Amino acid sequence: MTLHTFHEDLTRREELIREYLLRKVDADTAEAFESHYLSCDECFEELQASQLLMAGLRHSRIEFRRVADVLVLQFAGPAELIRQSFELGELQRAFRQKDTKVLIDLGRVVKIDSAGLGQLIYHYSHVVKNQGMLKLLNPNAEVETLLRLTRIDSVLETYHDERQALESF
Amino acid sequence: MTLDPGQLEKYRLKLRYKVCYHLGSSCPDVDDVVQETMVRFLRALQSEKMRNPESLAAFLSGVCNNVIHEYKRRVWKEPVSGADPAPPHSFADAGAEMTELRQTIGLVMIQLSTRDRELLRAFFLEEKDKSEICLSLGLTETQFRVALFRAKERFREIYQASVKRKAAEIH
Numbered sequence: 001m002t003l004h005t006f007h008e009d010l011t012r013r014e015e016l017i018r019e020y021l022l023r024k025v026d027a028d029t030a031e032a033f034e035s036h037y038l039s040c041d042e043c044f045e046e047l048q049a050s051q052l053l054m055a056g057l058r059h060s061r062i063e064f065r066r067v068a069d070v071l072v073l074q075f076a077g078p079a080e081l082i083r084q085s086f087e088l089g090e091l092q093r094a095f096r097q098k099d100t101k102v103l104i105d106l107g108r109v110v111k112i113d114s115a116g117l118g119q120l121i122y123h124y125s126h127v128v129k130n131q132g133m134l135k136l137l138n139p140n141a142e143v144e145t146l147l148r149l150t151r152i153d154s155v156l157e158t159y160h161d162e163r164q165a166l167e168s169f
Numbered sequence: 170m171t172l173d174p175g176q177l178e179k180y181r182l183k184l185r186y187k188v189c190y191h192l193g194s195s196c197p198d199v200d201d202v203v204q205e206t207m208v209r210f211l212r213a214l215q216s217e218k219m220r221n222p223e224s225l226a227a228f229l230s231g232v233c234n235n236v237i238h239e240y241k242r243r244v245w246k247e248p249v250s251g252a253d254p255a256p257p258h259s260f261a262d263a264g265a266e267m268t269e270l271r272q273t274i275g276l277v278m279i280q281l282s283t284r285d286r287e288l289l290r291a292f293f294l295e296e297k298d299k300s301e302i303c304l305s306l307g308l309t310e311t312q313f314r315v316a317l318f319r320a321k322e323r324f325r326e327i328y329q330a331s332v333k334r335k336a337a338e339i340h
Contacts, residue, residue, distance in 0.1 A: 011299060011314045014321075018293055031230065034190075038183050039226035048186070049325045050293065056274030056324075057294040064283055071283060090279055099283070 007036070007043060017043075017050045061090050070169050072137075072162075074105040081109055081116025088116055091123075100132025101169045105162075107138035117152055124156055137165050172214070181207060184233055191237050202240050206233040273335065277327045285320035292317060 006012045019025045020033055037044040063074045079087040091104075104120070106112075120136070127134040135157045139147060147153040159165035172180075181203060188202045209232050278286065288306065291297045297305075303313050 010318050011310075014292070014317060015299075018296065022296070031234070034187050034233075035227040035230040038180060038187075038230055041179070044183055044186070046321075049321060049328075052274060052328060053289060053321065053324050054293045056278045057290055062279060064286055066283060066287070090276070 007040065013043065013046065014050070017047050018054075020047070021051055021054060061087055067166050070101040070103055070166055071099040072103045072105060072166075075108040077108060079109050080111040081119065082111055082113040083115035085116075088119055091119060100127060100130050102127055102132065102134045103137055103162075103165055103169075104134065105137045106140070106143055109139065109143055112143050112146060117146065117150060120156060121152065133169060135159065135165055135168065137162055177207070180210075180229060184229070187230070187233055188237060192240070198240065198244070202233075202236050206236045209236065273331055274328070277324060277331055280327050281320065281323060284316075285323060288316055288320050289324065 006016050016025070016029075016033060020030060025033070033043075037047055061076050061079065063076050065072050065074070073091075075087060079085075081088050081091065087109075102123070104123075109116075120134075124134045136147075137159050139158060144153075144158065147156070147158060157165075157168065159168070184203045184206055185199060188199050188206075189196070192199060192202065206229070210229050213228070213232070281289070284306075288302065291302045291305070299310065299313055302308070303310060306313075306316075308316060
């Protein structure tokens with residue numbers, strides 16, 4: 001495919017940019033693309049945006065996936081749901097959408113405090129208000145003890161098996 | 170043949186990007202390589218060595234390649250080949266080396282709709298091909314093209330707004 005056609009074919013352009021950033025293009029294609037973006041502001045802007053986007057996708061702390069109509073939230077790495085932690089802020093902002101069936105996988109949550117528990121309850125109330133349901137999955141022993149001591153487990157259903165949790169919605 | 174300062178600045182920025190791609194953004198001599206490229210390029214323009222003004226960018230890219238190759242030979246003492254020695258993924262990560270930038274991008278990502286994120290993730294991160302994504306998301310090829318373009322556009326808008334907001338908070 002020539003550079004002119006990729007410039008006009010948006011999908012092909014995105015594919016080429018992706019392959020270029022992942023260094024999967026051969027030297028000739030890389031050189032042709034570089035010669036092109038030196039003179040094409042539009043393609044250069046797309047290239048820069050894709051680089052940021054790929055970095056963002058790779059470093060996002062919360063992963064989202066949808067299983068049937070259930071939104072599953074999972075932390076990408078060890079997370080602390082404590083006051084002023086970055087993960088707590090991300091979790092707070094993750095709930096801007098109007099999802100009504102939400103499963104939060106706490107498997108990677110290593111620490112939680114009153115702020116984190118409060119956040120879970122807040123989201124639970126918000127989802128329930130929209131006729132939805134929020135449930136928890138895989139809390140570690142420490143988190144589960146806190147959920148039990150605070151009696152939050154009587155409100156927020158907790159599961160250790162994802163299939164069971166999904167079927168419960 | 171002469172170029173206006175605005176065009177030269179654009180070339181300089183893009184060359185910097187290209188040099189970072191080939192030498193890595195942590196290379197301490199990126200700016201020197203860019204500068205040397207610009208000097209050779211401007212000399213060639215002044216001495217009328219450029220025969221075809223339409224291929225100016227290709228000529229500039231070629232000059233830059235020569236400077237990069239010379240740099241690699243000098244500093245890395247490696248035979249220059251078409252293969253790039255940098256590990257895969259290093260460049261896609263390069264823009265996010267700073268924690269603050271990573272956090273900004275992370276915050277942008279969660280403001281995207283689930284569908285946008287799913288699409289962008291499948292295409293850019295999981296490197297799925299068009300037909301596979303169309304099948305899993307129930308899209309036609311045309312819908313896929315539009316959805317990908319719009320999702321990326323939304324990412325860019327939210328990112329730019331976020332950067333502006335942060336800059337305003339600082340000042």
